[in-house]
Amino acid sequence: MPKTELLISYSFHPVDCVSVNDMIITSFCSSQKLSSQPLLLYSSPPSNPSEPGCHACAIVGGQPGVEARRQCREKQPRAAPKERGLGERRQHRPRKATLKSGAGDRRRLPQASAGAAMSASFTRRRIYKEGLGGRSQEPEVPRRTGLPPKPASRNFSEVPLPAGTLGCWATGAGGAGGLSAAPSKPRVAPTSCPGNFPSRPLPFLPPLLASRNPCPWHYVHLSGSYDTFVPTCFEAKLHRKRSGLTLGVACTLTDRASPAMATYTYTSQPRALPCQRRRYRDDQMQPAEEPMRYGNIMYDRRVIRGNTYALQTVPLPGQPDLAEIQRQQQAKRRALAKKRAQEQLRPRTPEPVEGRKHVDVQTELYLEEIADRIIEVDMECQTDAFLDKPPTPLFIPAKTGKDMATQILEGELFDFDLEVKPMLEVLVGKTIEQSLLEVMEEEELANLRASQRAHEELRNVELAEVQRLEERERRHREEKERRKQQQWQVVHKHNETAQKIAAQTFARRYLADLLPSVFSSLRDGGYFYDPVERDIEIGFLPWLMNEVDKTMECSMVGRTVVDMLIREVVEKRLSLYERKEDKHSPLKPEDGLSGPGGMRDPLVGYESQDHGASQAQRPLPDRDSPQRTPYDARYMERVSSQDRKLMEEEVEQTEMRKSFRSEEPLQ
Amino acid sequence: MPLPDTMFCAQQIHIPPELPDILKQFTKAAIRTQPADVLQWSAGYFSALSRGDPLPVKDRIEMPTATQKTDTGLTQGLLKVLHKQCSHKEHVELADLEQKWKNLCLPVEKFRALLQLDPCENKIEGIKFLALGCSMLGGSLNTAMKHLCEILTADPEGGPARIPFETFSYVYRYLSGLDSDIPASDTESYLSSLKDSVRAWRTHRLEEHPWLGSKLDHQLGPALGPLDREKH
Numbered sequence: 001m002p003k004t005e006l007l008i009s010y011s012f013h014p015v016d017c018v019s020v021n022d023m024i025i026t027s028f029c030s031s032q033k034l035s036s037q038p039l040l041l042y043s044s045p046p047s048n049p050s051e052p053g054c055h056a057c058a059i060v061g062g063q064p065g066v067e068a069r070r071q072c073r074e075k076q077p078r079a080a081p082k083e084r085g086l087g088e089r090r091q092h093r094p095r096k097a098t099l100k101s102g103a104g105d106r107r108r109l110p111q112a113s114a115g116a117a118m119s120a121s122f123t124r125r126r127i128y129k130e131g132l133g134g135r136s137q138e139p140e141v142p143r144r145t146g147l148p149p150k151p152a153s154r155n156f157s158e159v160p161l162p163a164g165t166l167g168c169w170a171t172g173a174g175g176a177g178g179l180s181a182a183p184s185k186p187r188v189a190p191t192s193c194p195g196n197f198p199s200r201p202l203p204f205l206p207p208l209l210a211s212r213n214p215c216p217w218h219y220v221h222l223s224g225s226y227d228t229f230v231p232t233c234f235e236a237k238l239h240r241k242r243s244g245l246t247l248g249v250a251c252t253l254t255d256r257a258s259p260a261m262a263t264y265t266y267t268s269q270p271r272a273l274p275c276q277r278r279r280y281r282d283d284q285m286q287p288a289e290e291p292m293r294y295g296n297i298m299y300d301r302r303v304i305r306g307n308t309y310a311l312q313t314v315p316l317p318g319q320p321d322l323a324e325i326q327r328q329q330q331a332k333r334r335a336l337a338k339k340r341a342q343e344q345l346r347p348r349t350p351e352p353v354e355g356r357k358h359v360d361v362q363t364e365l366y367l368e369e370i371a372d373r374i375i376e377v378d379m380e381c382q383t384d385a386f387l388d389k390p391p392t393p394l395f396i397p398a399k400t401g402k403d404m405a406t407q408i409l410e411g412e413l414f415d416f417d418l419e420v421k422p423m424l425e426v427l428v429g430k431t432i433e434q435s436l437l438e439v440m441e442e443e444e445l446a447n448l449r450a451s452q453r454a455h456e457e458l459r460n461v462e463l464a465e466v467q468r469l470e471e472r473e474r475r476h477r478e479e480k481e482r483r484k485q486q487q488w489q490v491v492h493k494h495n496e497t498a499q500k501i502a503a504q505t506f507a508r509r510y511l512a513d514l515l516p517s518v519f520s521s522l523r524d525g526g527y528f529y530d531p532v533e534r535d536i537e538i539g540f541l542p543w544l545m546n547e548v549d550k551t552m553e554c555s556m557v558g559r560t561v562v563d564m565l566i567r568e569v570v571e572k573r574l575s576l577y578e579r580k581e582d583k584h585s586p587l588k589p590e591d592g593l594s595g596p597g598g599m600r601d602p603l604v605g606y607e608s609q610d611h612g613a614s615q616a617q618r619p620l621p622d623r624d625s626p627q628r629t630p631y632d633a634r635y636m637e638r639v640s641s642q643d644r645k646l647m648e649e650e651v652e653q654t655e656m657r658k659s660f661r662s663e664e665p666l667q
Numbered sequence: 668m669p670l671p672d673t674m675f676c677a678q679q680i681h682i683p684p685e686l687p688d689i690l691k692q693f694t695k696a697a698i699r700t701q702p703a704d705v706l707q708w709s710a711g712y713f714s715a716l717s718r719g720d721p722l723p724v725k726d727r728i729e730m731p732t733a734t735q736k737t738d739t740g741l742t743q744g745l746l747k748v749l750h751k752q753c754s755h756k757e758h759v760e761l762a763d764l765e766q767k768w769k770n771l772c773l774p775v776e777k778f779r780a781l782l783q784l785d786p787c788e789n790k791i792e793g794i795k796f797l798a799l800g801c802s803m804l805g806g807s808l809n810t811a812m813k814h815l816c817e818i819l820t821a822d823p824e825g826g827p828a829r830i831p832f833e834t835f836s837y838v839y840r841y842l843s844g845l846d847s848d849i850p851a852s853d854t855e856s857y858l859s860s861l862k863d864s865v866r867a868w869r870t871h872r873l874e875e876h877p878w879l880g881s882k883l884d885h886q887l888g889p890a891l892g893p894l895d896r897e898k899h
Contacts, residue, residue: 419677431687435694443699443728450824 264301696724700748703772711770721752723770727824745771746800747818753793761789764796777803784845798838808842808849832865 702708725744753759801811820828843854
């Protein structure tokens, strides 16, 4: 494949668009006044100019004038939303416009390269003019390259483009379809041209239009400054499409930027941040890489920008309007579906013709190494079948030296006496040494044992001696104890005797005074008496008194009887004498007789009674009463109070009896 | 591979395995006995060894107190060796005894002089010969009896060296009989007093340790150790 390079010098302003297509160079000037400026273009001629398949398109727009700046200004606001979508990937290599074969990398659209080239040129120019450094960080130049133009959507709505045609838009393949539809494109009318666009038809337009292929220019210029390229594009469709797109964008924008009235939910699978610039191939096993959706954090709704004082707090996110949510979701869904359909229906670069390939080209001034294509080299090798390692052969050193031979007679080599000498020396020396050692050791042990036994013997003897001495000592001690005990006993007895003697003496002396007093008191108390005297006093005297009393009473009775007899006699005689005087009265003898008889009977009864009582009362009163009389006073002095009381009672009794007896005769 | 007839190196020399032991024992015996004539003694040693007799080896090494120049060269250890060699039978052949005497590197003249004390025919009682030897060792009778006790005792060395009373009295009578200076009555009185003391000692031991009775009976009489010590 021939490599087509397009080198554009920046010193040439007026170049607006350069298309390299089989050496067809299209150049136009955006403004009249600049058109006169020369256009320089360098292109390496393709090796196969007859091939129409490969087109390298590069657009270098350069408008140093006011016009260009205006265009830029116009483009910027419109391109901004889309810029993020497509431009980001290209940020890092804005200076590379590569055309790749469609089979190799379909993701890269030719518009991208073209747009990039154009943007690069734009920005570069601008940078040059403004004198800003840092080419690598050029801001996003407004471009609408990413806009899916869908020029054929109307005509080929029912015929979707094959997937492979996405590759290169600059190829002229698929020209038949485009050609066939070309007549049905009356839209390309000069009326749609803006004013500043050159009215004259460009010489290359017909073939471009006839190819019915949307040229990258269209998109470039539609996105960038479509008014300059209107003649080459389907304006109405674009208008419609753009409006639709803007609507979708607006929808998404509103959806994205709408104040958080609904519950915000965001879920995403955690994933590793991929390296932006991959040097190496992706894992083959991994399927198609899903698009990374890493947004700028500045557009993250979770991040609050600005101050939070004036932040309107949402009333309560718990009760959102269901209808509103549904509407929003529907709108979102619609927008997504539309986007998908648009992506599907986007016209692709036609397939390269048989035997050709799409290839990226570098259109920059300086060649740079393209790092995003991984260089691959296939190498092959075939290993042998696995075999067991054979055993390592034994190492046998190589023989060195020479073999010589000589004869040895018997006894020449070996002399027994000589050879046996060291052995004998060892034998004898060792034997003697060991024997000496052993003898010394045994001797030492025997000596130790002998001395030990001698010591034991000595100790035994001494022990016996000690025992003997101990025994003697014990016996002495016992004897001493015994003697001491004896002496103690003797002393004790002596003391005891002395004490006894002293006590005896004392008692004797003490009792010497006591005895006479006791005897005297006892004698005073009447404890010592003569039994005969006592018997006489107690037994005999009362009886005697009784008898005396009885005798006395008998005599008294006799006297009384005699008195009564005398009285009777006297009275009789008196009465006789009276009768004699009064002639004898009969009454006198009767009274005399009855008187003594009446008196005598009770006297006898009383006497007998008195006798019995006196006999019963004899022991005490009859005893005491007689003895009182002789020595009453003396006796009363001696006896104790008790006796005295007793005596008093007796005395009373006897007195009573006496009085009674004394009264008796009166009765 | 059969052993070659010729020797080529020292490793082929064969040493009988029992040789080192014999050599060692012999060396030890020689060191311990310290014979004056090693050859003579070695002949006796190896002949005794081959015959299985008691070896002429001292039990303990002796410091060379006796020299053959000044005295007989007889020592207690040598006497013990002789007694050990002759104790297995009561009567000893004089020739045999002389041979043994010679093997111990003792001068034969001394042997003859010893035998002149108690002349006998070709046989002598072992105990008598021992008593004679003991009398030759020390001057006095007591020293001789002490040596005898130490040789004859069954107690370990350094112990009280007790011997049965009968043996003691027999030897004592024999030795005192040889000496014409000592009257027989003294000997008898000494022996009787000794016997009394021995009996007293024995009864004392029995009183102290009644469980020792059977043992003392087995000892064939009381030991003489303490008495021996009392003597000197």
